[in-house]
Amino acid sequence: MNDCPRDAAIRVLMMPRDTNYHGTIFGGVILSHIDQAGAVAAIRYGCPQVTTVAMDKVEFHQPVRVGELVSFYTEVERVGNTSITIKVSVEAIQRDSGEAVSVTSAMVTFVNVDKDGKKVPVPRAE
Secondary structure, eight states, X not given: OOOOOSOOSEEEEOOGGGXXXXXXXXXXXXXXXXXXXXXXXXHHHTOSSEEEEEEOOOOOOSOOBTTOEEEEEEEEEEEOSXXXXXXXXXXXXXXXXXXXXXXXEEEEEEEEBOTTXXXXXXXXXX
């Protein structure tokens, strides 16, 4: 059984309230968590307040079911003057086998903003 050795930005246990009429988790629920995981990565990078400006094509490769633990892994892909692009990879631990399967991935671009919502420069990593 997979014990989730990697550090995920977030992990979520899927619940019945998030299912569609097929009995699988709504894609929109996964999209919402992708957005949150990307924001966590941007905050960890040094952007205390970000807003989402774009999410690239998201294609689902596996369904997610109630009771599965879903992990959202992040990597900083690009840092611009006021924006940061984060790759979010999504994996689910299947209930029956305990196997981790790739669900989807997305590139999410955020803009670093101040308390008034105005763009501000992204801090540079040393």
